[in-house]
Amino acid sequence: MVRFATALLALSATALATTTCSSSSQCPEDKPCCSQYGECGTGAYCLGGCDIQGSYSIESCAPMPVCESKSYTWDNLDNSVLNTKYLGNASAADWTYSGYPKTENGSLLMTMPKESVGTLFANNHYLWYGSVSGKIKSSRGKGVVTAFILLSDVKDEIDYEWVGADLTGVQTNYYWQGVLDWHNSANVSVSGDDTFDDWHTYEINWQPDQLQWIVDGNVMRTLNKADTYNETSKQYQYPQSPSRLQMSIWPAGQASNAPGTIAWAGGEIDWDSEDIQNDGYYYATVGQIDVVCADIPSGASVTGNNSYVYTSTSGMESDVEVTSNSTVLGSLGATGLDPTLGANSTSSSSSSSSSASDSIPSNTSGSGGSGSAGEQAAGNSTTGSNPTSTSSSFSQGTTTSNAATQNDRALGGSVFAVLVAVCGLMTL
Ligand SMILES: *[C@@H]1O[C@H](CO)[C@@H](O)[C@H](O)[C@H]1NC(C)=O
Numbered sequence: 001m002v003r004f005a006t007a008l009l010a011l012s013a014t015a016l017a018t019t020t021c022s023s024s025s026q027c028p029e030d031k032p033c034c035s036q037y038g039e040c041g042t043g044a045y046c047l048g049g050c051d052i053q054g055s056y057s058i059e060s061c062a063p064m065p066v067c068e069s070k071s072y073t074w075d076n077l078d079n080s081v082l083n084t085k086y087l088g089n090a091s092a093a094d095w096t097y098s099g100y101p102k103t104e105n106g107s108l109l110m111t112m113p114k115e116s117v118g119t120l121f122a123n124n125h126y127l128w129y130g131s132v133s134g135k136i137k138s139s140r141g142k143g144v145v146t147a148f149i150l151l152s153d154v155k156d157e158i159d160y161e162w163v164g165a166d167l168t169g170v171q172t173n174y175y176w177q178g179v180l181d182w183h184n185s186a187n188v189s190v191s192g193d194d195t196f197d198d199w200h201t202y203e204i205n206w207q208p209d210q211l212q213w214i215v216d217g218n219v220m221r222t223l224n225k226a227d228t229y230n231e232t233s234k235q236y237q238y239p240q241s242p243s244r245l246q247m248s249i250w251p252a253g254q255a256s257n258a259p260g261t262i263a264w265a266g267g268e269i270d271w272d273s274e275d276i277q278n279d280g281y282y283y284a285t286v287g288q289i290d291v292v293c294a295d296i297p298s299g300a301s302v303t304g305n306n307s308y309v310y311t312s313t314s315g316m317e318s319d320v321e322v323t324s325n326s327t328v329l330g331s332l333g334a335t336g337l338d339p340t341l342g343a344n345s346t347s348s349s350s351s352s353s354s355s356a357s358d359s360i361p362s363n364t365s366g367s368g369g370s371g372s373a374g375e376q377a378a379g380n381s382t383t384g385s386n387p388t389s390t391s392s393s394f395s396q397g398t399t400t401s402n403a404a405t406q407n408d409r410a411l412g413g414s415v416f417a418v419l420v421a422v423c424g425l426m427t428l
């Protein structure tokens with residue numbers, strides 16, 4: 001996350017009058033929620049990705065919907081909702097998305113049209129240990145990255161990332177609270193040597209004491225919690241907080257990105273490639289997704305079965321409680337501190353004084369160079385989404401790049417600016 005946070009700070013300071021936040025600089029009371037991207041707001045800022053460490057108080061973020069064991073198939077997008085529409089009811093919509101999804105032959109196509117920032121799907125049910133597997137064909141082409149990751153609100157993260165310049169394998173990685181450690185990354189080869197043409201099943205088996213990356217049923221990599229102990233801090237630097245599944249295609253090789261990011265992605269994107277010429281977009285294909293929740297960790301505090309809530313900003317396993325509290329906000333002006341605000345109003349956004357720009361992260365329209373938001377219309381989703389109400393604010397978690405230097409992460413241009421580019425958030 002460091003890359004994103006740094007880039008966003010630079011971006012926000014120059015381009016937007018937004019309030020930024022971090023674990024050392026919390027949000028003000030009127031915009032109490034620190035989004036995944038490090039900006040303060042209400043509404044969607046308080047839902048998936050809301051960072052308790054940068055928020056006004058620990059109650060600012062809405063409680064997180066509990067895990068649901070479930071299989072997802074893709075005959076249509078009926079269980080998915082645009083990120084501008086979601087208000088925390090995971091029973092009403094399993095997925096929140098932005099960008100240009102479509103369904104074809106029973107699969108989900110996450111597409112990235114020319115000069116766009118791609119597509120992101122985030123599952124609305126958090127997972128607190130368990131197994132997540134996806135039948136996936138990656139995208140292809142230098143600079144084009146497909147991701148299948150678990151990401152928590154305190155930036156614990158478990159990744160599969162396919163870099164389109166190398167279709168022989170997949171990169172695996174993990175983070176604890178966003179702390180960068182290049183040793184955490186490992187490449188895994190995939191049989192058949194073509195992750196674009198061939199279906200493979202990629203599984204993350206995440207248990208309290210062990211984490212495994214499993215491809216086509218074969219364990220390719222194992223991380224033991226015991227091996228992540230930090231003698232200095234006396235902490236396990238192991239992913240351990242409730243996380244959401246996020247799947248995406250994104251332009252890491254966007255010309256405006258940091259050189260290290262472009263190099264990691266295999267070079268600059270060719271916006272005139274075979275896929276762009278034939279189909280009009282780059283794409284990753286997603287088949288069935290299976291989620292199996294683990295038992296609640298022994299010793300956890302359980303007072304209900306509806307939501308996970310942090311009891312301390314330390315964000316460790318022992319700081320999570322399972323509660324009966326509601327996960328739903330009344331409007332885009334509501335927060336965890338006042339969740340029912342505006343609930344009576346017919347229009348979710350008109351009921352509060354908050355502007356859309358500080359209730360749906362992140363309105364960074366116009367930033368991010370050639371992939372900028374102005375170009376990105378509503379996309380041609382099979383749901384026929386309303387073209388006046390789409391946005392594409394998303395992050396792919398921490399971009400891993402052994403090639404990236406600290407300088408790259410500190411310098412602008414930035415993957416992040418492009419990733420969070422949002423087309424006009426107009427009427428909701
Ligand atoms: C969430 O959505 C479900 C299904 O649409 C509905 O039955 C339920 O009442 C909603 N819950 C809240 C709190 O709005």
Ligand SMILES: *[C@@H]1O[C@H](CO)[C@@H](O)[C@H](O)[C@H]1NC(C)=O
Nearest residue numbers: 103104105106107108109285
């Ligand atoms: C869907 O099926 C049609 C007909 O078999 C095929 O031409 C097309 O390439 C398929 N689409 C995808 C995304 O696999």
Ligand SMILES: *[C@@H]1O[C@H](CO)[C@@H](O)[C@H](O)[C@H]1NC(C)=O
Nearest residue numbers: 163166171185186187264402
């Ligand atoms: C993974 O492979 C890429 C090339 O595809 C290489 O640049 C990178 O250093 C490798 N990572 C590790 C951890 O070996």
Ligand SMILES: *[C@@H]1O[C@H](CO)[C@@H](O)[C@H](O)[C@H]1NC(C)=O
Nearest residue numbers: 179181230231232233234237
């Ligand atoms: C271990 O913890 C100390 C103290 O918090 C920190 O300075 C150090 O970077 C940590 N080590 C690793 C490998 O993250």
Ligand SMILES: *[C@@H]1O[C@H](CO)[C@@H](O)[C@H](O)[C@H]1NC(C)=O
Nearest residue numbers: 303304305306307323324325
């Ligand atoms: C969740 O708790 C409620 C009571 O608070 C109970 O009625 C319901 O059956 C429980 N659901 C599950 C799946 O255990």
Ligand SMILES: *[C@@H]1O[C@H](CO)[C@@H](O)[C@H](O)[C@H]1NC(C)=O
Nearest residue numbers: 059063309310323325326336
């Ligand atoms: C859970 O709900 C109770 C009762 O509404 C409230 O007092 C408490 O602050 C909530 N806890 C959190 C963490 O939101």
Ligand SMILES: *[C@@H]1O[C@H](CO)[C@@H](O)[C@H](O)[C@H]1NC(C)=O
Nearest residue numbers: 330339340341342343344345
């Ligand atoms: C909704 O409106 C009714 C009557 O106007 C009021 O009693 C109730 O408290 C309101 N509910 C919320 C959540 O604002």
Ligand SMILES: *[C@@H]1O[C@H](CO)[C@@H](O)[C@H](O)[C@H]1NC(C)=O
Nearest residue numbers: 355356357363365366425426
């Ligand atoms: C989004 O940002 C743009 C550029 O800063 C601004 O013109 C537009 O009004 C903002 N949209 C909303 C809904 O705030």
Ligand SMILES: *[C@@H]1O[C@H](CO)[C@@H](O)[C@H](O)[C@H]1NC(C)=O
Nearest residue numbers: 100113280281377378379380
């Ligand atoms: C959406 O569809 C229209 C008409 O079919 C087409 O002109 C446009 O290029 C498409 N946009 C995207 C982003 O695919």
